[in-house]
Amino acid sequence: MKRILSYILLTTTTFGILGICAVIGLYIWFGKDLPSITRVHDYRPAQVTTIYARDNSILGYFFREKRFLINLDQMPRHLIDSFLGAEDSSFYTHHGVDIKAIVAAFVVNLKEGDVKRGGSTITQQVVKRLLLTSEKSYERKVKEAILAYRLEKYLTKEEILYIYLNQIYLGNSSYGVEAAARTYFGKNAKDLTLGESAVLAGLPQAPSRNNPYREPEHIKSRQVGILNNMLNKGFINQRQYQEAVEQELVYTPMPDPSWKLGAWYLEEVRRQLITFLSEENVKRLGLQIDMYGEQAVYEAGLHVYTAMDPVHQESAEKALRQGLYDAYRRSGWHGPIRQIPLAEMDDFLKRQDFTPASLDNAGWAQAVVTAVEKEGASVRLGEYKGRITLAGMPWARTPNLRVTPEGAGKRTDAQKVLAPGDIIWVSAVGTSGDTNPVGLHQAEKIPAYDSAAVTKETVLPLALEQLPKIQGAVASIDVASGDLVAIVGGYDFSPDSQFNRATQARRQPGSSFKPVVYSASLDNGFTAASVLMDSPFVLVDPWTKRVWKPGNFDGKFLGPIILRTAIAKSRNVCTVRVAEQIGMQSIIERSHALGIEGDIPAVLAVSLGSWEVTPLGMAEAYTAFANQGTYLKPRIITSIANCWDEALVNFEPDRRPAISPQNAFVMACLLKDVVNAGTAAQARVLGRPVAGKTGTSNEERDAWFIGFSPYLVTSVYIGYDDHGPMGRMETGGRAAVPVFINYRKKIDHLYPAEDFVRPNGITMMTVNPESGYPSSSGLTLPFIAGTEHNVGGDGLFGAPPPEDVQGGEDLLRQIF
Numbered sequence: 001m002k003r004i005l006s007y008i009l010l011t012t013t014t015f016g017i018l019g020i021c022a023v024i025g026l027y028i029w030f031g032k033d034l035p036s037i038t039r040v041h042d043y044r045p046a047q048v049t050t051i052y053a054r055d056n057s058i059l060g061y062f063f064r065e066k067r068f069l070i071n072l073d074q075m076p077r078h079l080i081d082s083f084l085g086a087e088d089s090s091f092y093t094h095h096g097v098d099i100k101a102i103v104a105a106f107v108v109n110l111k112e113g114d115v116k117r118g119g120s121t122i123t124q125q126v127v128k129r130l131l132l133t134s135e136k137s138y139e140r141k142v143k144e145a146i147l148a149y150r151l152e153k154y155l156t157k158e159e160i161l162y163i164y165l166n167q168i169y170l171g172n173s174s175y176g177v178e179a180a181a182r183t184y185f186g187k188n189a190k191d192l193t194l195g196e197s198a199v200l201a202g203l204p205q206a207p208s209r210n211n212p213y214r215e216p217e218h219i220k221s222r223q224v225g226i227l228n229n230m231l232n233k234g235f236i237n238q239r240q241y242q243e244a245v246e247q248e249l250v251y252t253p254m255p256d257p258s259w260k261l262g263a264w265y266l267e268e269v270r271r272q273l274i275t276f277l278s279e280e281n282v283k284r285l286g287l288q289i290d291m292y293g294e295q296a297v298y299e300a301g302l303h304v305y306t307a308m309d310p311v312h313q314e315s316a317e318k319a320l321r322q323g324l325y326d327a328y329r330r331s332g333w334h335g336p337i338r339q340i341p342l343a344e345m346d347d348f349l350k351r352q353d354f355t356p357a358s359l360d361n362a363g364w365a366q367a368v369v370t371a372v373e374k375e376g377a378s379v380r381l382g383e384y385k386g387r388i389t390l391a392g393m394p395w396a397r398t399p400n401l402r403v404t405p406e407g408a409g410k411r412t413d414a415q416k417v418l419a420p421g422d423i424i425w426v427s428a429v430g431t432s433g434d435t436n437p438v439g440l441h442q443a444e445k446i447p448a449y450d451s452a453a454v455t456k457e458t459v460l461p462l463a464l465e466q467l468p469k470i471q472g473a474v475a476s477i478d479v480a481s482g483d484l485v486a487i488v489g490g491y492d493f494s495p496d497s498q499f500n501r502a503t504q505a506r507r508q509p510g511s512s513f514k515p516v517v518y519s520a521s522l523d524n525g526f527t528a529a530s531v532l533m534d535s536p537f538v539l540v541d542p543w544t545k546r547v548w549k550p551g552n553f554d555g556k557f558l559g560p561i562i563l564r565t566a567i568a569k570s571r572n573v574c575t576v577r578v579a580e581q582i583g584m585q586s587i588i589e590r591s592h593a594l595g596i597e598g599d600i601p602a603v604l605a606v607s608l609g610s611w612e613v614t615p616l617g618m619a620e621a622y623t624a625f626a627n628q629g630t631y632l633k634p635r636i637i638t639s640i641a642n643c644w645d646e647a648l649v650n651f652e653p654d655r656r657p658a659i660s661p662q663n664a665f666v667m668a669c670l671l672k673d674v675v676n677a678g679t680a681a682q683a684r685v686l687g688r689p690v691a692g693k694t695g696t697s698n699e700e701r702d703a704w705f706i707g708f709s710p711y712l713v714t715s716v717y718i719g720y721d722d723h724g725p726m727g728r729m730e731t732g733g734r735a736a737v738p739v740f741i742n743y744r745k746k747i748d749h750l751y752p753a754e755d756f757v758r759p760n761g762i763t764m765m766t767v768n769p770e771s772g773y774p775s776s777s778g779l780t781l782p783f784i785a786g787t788e789h790n791v792g793g794d795g796l797f798g799a800p801p802p803e804d805v806q807g808g809e810d811l812l813r814q815i816f
Helices: 002-031 077-087 099-112 122-130 138-154 157-167 176-185 194-201 216-232 238-246 263-276 279-285 293-299 310-330 342-351 510-522 563-568 572-582 584-593 604-608 615-626 661-677 681-686 732-750
Strands: 049-052 058-062 303-306 364-373 376-381 384-389 422-428 459-465 471-478 483-488 531-534 538-540 559-562 630-633 637-641 647-650 654-657 691-696 702-709 712-719 762-767 779-784 812-814
Touching: 049 263, 049 293, 058 263, 077 122, 077 157, 077 194, 077 216, 122 138, 122 157, 138 157, 157 176, 176 194, 194 216, 194 238, 216 238, 263 293, 263 303, 263 483, 263 637, 310 471, 310 483, 310 712, 310 732, 342 364, 376 422, 471 615, 471 732, 510 563, 510 572, 510 584, 510 604, 510 615, 510 661, 510 691, 510 702, 510 732, 531 563, 531 572, 559 563, 563 572, 563 661, 572 584, 572 604, 584 604, 615 630, 615 661, 615 691, 615 702, 615 712, 661 681, 661 691, 661 702, 661 762, 661 779, 681 732, 691 732, 702 732, 712 732
Parallel strands: 049 303, 384 459, 538 812
Antiparallel strands: 049 058, 303 637, 364 376, 364 422, 376 384, 422 459, 471 483, 471 712, 531 559, 630 654, 637 647, 691 702, 702 712, 762 779
C-alpha cells in the first residue's frame, strides 16, 4: 500500500513539475515578442474636442471616436460596480487572470460546441483592446493572459479600471461610459442611476446587437440579469435591486448642437484650429500637446473657447435668411423644383411623408400641382389637398433684370406660373412663427393656420414659395472685447453649401469702399464742408486710350455739393474727383492701414470699390471708424485648453492705430449722415446713433451695408455666387440694409445707446449745407482742428467753375 501511495505521490509530483515547466515554457515562448505594457501606461485615446460659445454653451464637437475622458471620482460607485458585476466580479482579488472564470467558460463552450462565454477579466480586455489584435485564437489568449499578469504588476487596479471604463465601446459610436451616458440617457455619467448603469454594463459583449433603441426588451432582460448578479455578489442590497428593476428606462440622447446654430462659425473654428495646431506652430510656441493639425483637432480632446455669441449668431442667421428670401422673391418666379409626368403623380404622393403639422411655425412642404386655372392652382400633399390662389403668388412674375418688382406689377394669371406635374414649395396661409428650418414665410394676415383642425377633406389655403439661390454673409464684431460675435456664410449650411462667404468670398464692395477714400482725403486737406463738383467728366488712359466716364447710380448730377452730402448721397463722380486729387497712393496706404489686404492697383476705379474684399475684411476696416482710430482684427478663438481643461494658449484681438481719433470721429459723423439723410435712411428705425455705408457694384451684382455704432460693427453682403446681376434696384440700401436692421433689432438691447465720443482736436462749426461756408444756421459739422478754413469754394478745388463749363461736357482730364 505504501508503495502504491509513494507511486501516486511521485507521479503527481512529476506531472505537477512537468505542468509547471510547461507553463513556464509557454510563458517564455509566448512572452518573448509581446508588446510593451508601457503603452498602456501612456494611455491617450482619441477623444472629443469640445467647442464652446462665448457664454460657455456648447457650439459643437469634433471627433473620430466619440469619447469623453472622465476620472473614476466622476463616476458613481454603482456604475463601476455594475461593470464589475457584469464583466469581472473578482477584479479586486485576481492577478490579471481568473482561472475559475476560464474553466467555467471552457465547460460552457464545450457543452454548446461553440464559443458562448468568455472568461476574460477586465485587465485582459484592456490588454486585448490596447495591445493585441481581436483575432480569436488560443495563442492570442495565452499572450493576453501573460500581458494581463504583467499589467497588474505595473498599474493599480484603479488605473486599469479608469482605462477600461473610458476605452470600452458601448455602441452607437459611443466609446467609454461618459459618451454612452450621453447617447442613451441624455445625461453625464455622474448622474446615472443604478438601473441605467446596469444597462450600460450589459452592452460591451455585443454593442452593435445590444442596442437599447432597437431592442429595449432584450436590454431590460440583460439589465435584470446583471442586477441579480450584483445582488448575489454583494454589490447591492435587496432594496437597491428592487428600485433599479422597477425604474422606468427612458432612452433619449443628449442633444448634439454641432452644425446647427453657428454652423458657419464652427467650420471657421475648425479651419483655424487645423492651421494653428500645425507641428511647426505647436513647437514654436511650446504648447504642451503631442498631436498636430487634424489629428489634434479630432483626437486630442481639446476644450476650445470661442467668441461666438449665441444671441448675435441666431439673430444674424435669421436676419440674413429673411433678407435672402425677400430679395429672391423680388426677382420673380424661377420655376418649380422639378416636373414629373402626371402618370408618376400617384407614386410620388404615396412616397410623400406629409402631415399638416409640418406647416406649423411657418413650415414649408413640397406639393405637386394637379390642376391650374387662371385664378389659381390645385395641389396635393400626400393624402391632403391644397389650393394656391393668385393672392398666394402675387410676387411670381417672370424674372426681368431691367424691371423693378413695383414696375412689374402683380401676377394675374396662375397658368403663366404653374403647370400640372410641377413639384413646388408651399406654406400655409395665415401661419405665424419664424422657427422653420427651410425659410421664413410672410403670409397674408388671415386667421391663423390650425393643423389640428385639418382633415383629409380640408382644402388647405397655401402660398407659393421658393428657396433662394441668392447668397450672402454677415460678420459682426464687438468693438470693446474684440470678439467676432457672429459669422453667417450663406442661406444654409449643408453638405452642398459650406462655402463661407463671410470669410472666403471676395467681392467688389462698391460704394462701401468710399469711406476709405474720404478718410484719406481728410488727411490731405479736405473737410466735411469742402465743395466737390458732381458733374460729368472724362478720363482717358494715355496708354490704352480707353475712355472712362464716371457716372452716378441715378444717372443725374447735382453740381457743386459739399463733401458731407457727397458721401451721404454716395455720389460716384465726387469720389473719383477726390481720389484723383489726393492720388491713389494715399488711398492704397489708407486701405492697408485699415487691414484691406493685397496688391491694390493704383487705378481710379478702385475708389468706387472695384478691389475685391471679404465681408469680414470690410467689417474689420470699419472698426477704426467705430473705435477712435484703432483698427481691430477680431478673435474667433479666445482660448484653447487640453483634455483636462488646463489652459494651453489664450488669444487676444489684434489692435493697432490706423487713423487718428479725430479722423475717425469726423468719418463716424459723416457716416451717421448716410443713415440720417442718405442711402441707408431705413436704419433710422433703430432709434440709436448708427453710422454706415451702402455699396452696390455694377449691374447690381453685389449689395453691401457696413453699419456700426461705438460698440458694434456689422458687415452685410448679398449676391449670387456666380456674380450674376440680382435685378433692377437691388442695391445695398434695398437688399443689405434690411438685414442689418433685423439683426440689430434683436441685439441692440444688449448695449447702452451710446454715441461716438468726440476727442480733443475737433472743432464743431455750423455751415451752409449748399455752399459749405460758415453760417449762423445750417449743418453743424466736425472739423479736425486747423482745417476749419478748408470749406466751401475755398477748398482744394477752388471756386466753382465758370458758367460755360459747369455742365462738364467738355471737361477732359488725362491721367498720366
